[in-house]
Amino acid sequence: MAKNGKKVVIDRYKCAYCGACIAVCKFNANELIETFVVIDEEKCNVCMACVKTCPMGALAVVEE
Amino acid sequence: MYDVVVVGAGPAGSMAAKTAAENGLDVLMVEKRQEIGVPVRCAEGVSKAELAEFVEIDKKWIAAEVIGAKIYSPDGSEVILSEEQAGNEVGYILERKIFDRYLARLAAKAGADVIVKTSAVDLIRKDDIVKVKLRKMGEEWEVESKIVIGADGVESRIGKLAGIDTTLKLSEIESCVQYLMNNIDFDPNYTYFWIGNEIAPGGYIWLFPKGENAANVGIGVMPAKAKRKPKEYLDNFIKQKFEYGKIVEIVAGGVPVKGEIKTAVADNVMLAGDAAHHADPITGGGIINAMKAGKYAGIVAAQAIESKNYSAEFLRRYDMLWKNDFGQKLRRNKILQEKILKMDDKTLNKLAKSLAGKNLGEMSVRSIVIALIKANPRLLWDIKDLFY
Numbered sequence: 001m002a003k004n005g006k007k008v009v010i011d012r013y014k015c016a017y018c019g020a021c022i023a024v025c026k027f028n029a030n031e032l033i034e035t036f037v038v039i040d041e042e043k044c045n046v047c048m049a050c051v052k053t054c055p056m057g058a059l060a061v062v063e064e
Numbered sequence: 065m066y067d068v069v070v071v072g073a074g075p076a077g078s079m080a081a082k083t084a085a086e087n088g089l090d091v092l093m094v095e096k097r098q099e100i101g102v103p104v105r106c107a108e109g110v111s112k113a114e115l116a117e118f119v120e121i122d123k124k125w126i127a128a129e130v131i132g133a134k135i136y137s138p139d140g141s142e143v144i145l146s147e148e149q150a151g152n153e154v155g156y157i158l159e160r161k162i163f164d165r166y167l168a169r170l171a172a173k174a175g176a177d178v179i180v181k182t183s184a185v186d187l188i189r190k191d192d193i194v195k196v197k198l199r200k201m202g203e204e205w206e207v208e209s210k211i212v213i214g215a216d217g218v219e220s221r222i223g224k225l226a227g228i229d230t231t232l233k234l235s236e237i238e239s240c241v242q243y244l245m246n247n248i249d250f251d252p253n254y255t256y257f258w259i260g261n262e263i264a265p266g267g268y269i270w271l272f273p274k275g276e277n278a279a280n281v282g283i284g285v286m287p288a289k290a291k292r293k294p295k296e297y298l299d300n301f302i303k304q305k306f307e308y309g310k311i312v313e314i315v316a317g318g319v320p321v322k323g324e325i326k327t328a329v330a331d332n333v334m335l336a337g338d339a340a341h342h343a344d345p346i347t348g349g350g351i352i353n354a355m356k357a358g359k360y361a362g363i364v365a366a367q368a369i370e371s372k373n374y375s376a377e378f379l380r381r382y383d384m385l386w387k388n389d390f391g392q393k394l395r396r397n398k399i400l401q402e403k404i405l406k407m408d409d410k411t412l413n414k415l416a417k418s419l420a421g422k423n424l425g426e427m428s429v430r431s432i433v434i435a436l437i438k439a440n441p442r443l444l445w446d447i448k449d450l451f452y
Contacts, residue, residue, distance in 0.1 A: 018105055020239055020318025022219035024287075026231040032219055033183060034097050049287075055239045055316040057293040 003046045005064045010037055014058035021050035021059060066092045068365045069196050069209040070176070071184045071222050073100045076337025076354035076361075077215030078167035079118065083362025084213075085174035089369055092207065093171055094198060096216075098181040101164030105217075105317030106351070107242060107272045107280050108158045109255060114352045115156060118359070119170070125163035128273040129153035131253045132427050137416030138260035138409040145427045146254065154427050155255065157272045157280070158351070187212060187225040187333070192374055194332045210374050212333050213361045215354070218318045220339035226330040230339065235288040236322035238267050238348055241295045242282025244313035248306045250279065258301070261409050265289040267348075269301055281306065284319060284348055289405070321345040323398030324391045329379040334361045342386070346397040346404075346429050353390050360385040396450045397429060403447060415440060 017035040029043035030050065051059045070081045073095035081093040108127065115121065131153050132146020147154060172178050179200065186197035188206075195206045214222025218237070223230035250256065256271040263269060266286025273279045283298040290297070302309065320341040328340035336342065337354030344350065364382040368374050407415075418439035424431050433451045437444045 016103070016241075016314065016316035018103075018240075018316040018318060019217060019219035020237065020316070022221075023230075023232050023237060023318045023320070024234065028224060031221070032096075034181065049234060052234055052287045053237060053239050053318060055241045055294045055318070057295065 003044075006046045006061050007041055007064050008039055008044055008046060008051060008059055009062050010039060011058045011060070014056045016056050016058070018055060020053050020055060024049040024053045065193070066090045066207060066209040067369050068092070068211045068213060069094065069184070069207060070213045070215060072096075072215035072217055072337075072339070073168045073178065073180070074164060074215060074217065074337060074354065075167055075351050076339070076342075076358035077213070078164070078171045079355045079358030080213045080215055080336055080362045080365070081171035081176040081178075082167070082174045083359050084365045085171060085176040087362065087366035089366055091171075091176035092209070093168070093176050093178045094182045094184055095168075095178070095180045096183040100168045100180060101161045103315050104160040105240070105315060106160055107270055107282055107348075108160050108274075109272050109349065110156050110158055110351045112154055112156050118355050119167070122166065125159045125166055126156050127159045128157040128252060128275055130155045130157065130255050130273060133255045133257060135257045135259065135416070135432075137413045138262060139413045141413055141416035141420050143416050143419045143424065143432070144422075145424045145431060147425075157255075157274055159274075184212075184216070184222065187222065189332060192332070210332065211365050211368060213358075213365065214333060214335040214339045215337050215358060216339050218320050218338040220335060222333060223335050223339055226333035228327070228330050228333070228335060230325075230335070230341070232318075232320055232322060232341075233288070235286060236320065237287065238284035238319040238321055239287050239290070239294050240267075240282060240284040240317045240319055240348075241298050242280050242315050242317075243298070243302070243311040244274065244278065245281045245302075245306060245309040246278050246312055248277055248279060248281070248309040252276070259412060261289075263301055264297055265291070266405060267294075269298065281309075286321075286405075319343050319348045319350070321348065321401065323401075324387065324394040327376075327380070327383050328357075328386065329376050329382055331376045332374045334364065334379055334382050336361045340386075342390070342394070344397055345394065345401040356389055357386045360389070399447060399450060400429070400433065403444075411443070415443070
């Protein structure tokens with residue numbers, strides 16, 4: 001998928017493991033494992049939905 | 065082989081597991097967290113009368129009782145909804161950490177197996193049953209079940225695995241942060257709501273009492289409308305209102321405000337609670353609807369086992385039950401929400417002023433809207449039929 005060398009990263013110090021990011025991901029590219037959010041970079045389309053939704057500001061897009 | 069695997073041990077899951085087990089089914093309830101009920105994602109408010117329909121009230125999980133609500137528009141105009149005097153408490157603020165465990169224990173007592181720290185990671189339909197792939201502490205295994213009830217919250221995997229599209233758009237979710245605050249001053253007989261496009265775009269700020277000088281103070285904003293993170297809006301508000309409050313807990317969450325979904329069933333699968341977007345689009349409240357849905361899912365599971373029919377077609381009776389109960393209210397409040405989202409702060413102030421000084425009595429969305437329609441017939445004419 002066209003991601004222009006970008007990816008979504010998570011700041012674990014900010015994450016409150018609430019699952020809001022998973023609820024808005026239409027690519028099934030993330031999962032909340034108890035208190036641990038994992039992002040599947042293969043599936044992620046860097047659409048920003050999770051970044052915009054995260055209540056804590058724990059998600060960001062970075063250049064790879 | 066289980067009759068029912070319930071995924072998620074919140075109020076929806078525990079009610080589903082309890083009801084199914086009480087009907088003689090073999091039930092397994094799995095919870096991905098190591099502790100049921102923690103961390104909460106919720107302001108913990110619930111209607112007293114509605115809760116009493118499900119469980120005997122136990123003071124152990126009641127943190128506070130309230131007689132009404134105070135709502136503030138952007139310019140501070142106050143609208144009060146309350147019983148005339150104390151002693152007529154209409155709402156409870158729960159201690160969800162204890163409440164959720166209590167419900168899970170009721171499910172266990174009724175005969176359901178419960179395992180925690182375990183995720184359901186895949187569903188494989190085979191003939192007319194389902195293999196549920198579970199993962200606990202890195203180890204994976206499968207259990208077979210006739211029915212799966214997905215009560216796995218706003219981030220529901222079960223819905224997606226079963227082909228029910230539960231992905232929320234940025235205009236269909238509230239992004240929430242809440243602090244449990246101490247050393248703050250307020251009237252503990254009331255819940256409080258602050259609305260406005262500046263303070264909480266597409267949502268509101270709340271205060272729900274949790275005892276003497278302690279309260280859940282939180283915010284929900286709609287990502288499609290908000291310019292900043294809910295935490296920033298909330299911190300801003302607290303700096304002005306509760307400067308000396310102490311924060312003893314932080315929780316976050318996403319609340320589905322999409323309104324009624326077309327169907328919460330697929331072959332062998334039913335969704336309940338936040339997983340089925342059962343939370344109210346105006347208030348964000350979801351506990352009672354989740355408990356109702358869980359109970360209905362448990363009842364329909366028993367009927368399906370009895371009839372040996374786990375098809376989506378059969379399980380539509382579950383859709384019928386929850387839609388007949390609260391589907392109309394979800395539809396109505398979605399329309400109201402869309403109307404309110406279009407209002408600027410000036411309009412919100414005008415509406416609040418039109419009710420200032422009156423006590424509207426009953427604490428409900430309907431009673432506010434009816435009073436608003438009476439005072440501002442033209443502004444709300446198009447939605448009046450929904451509320452009368």
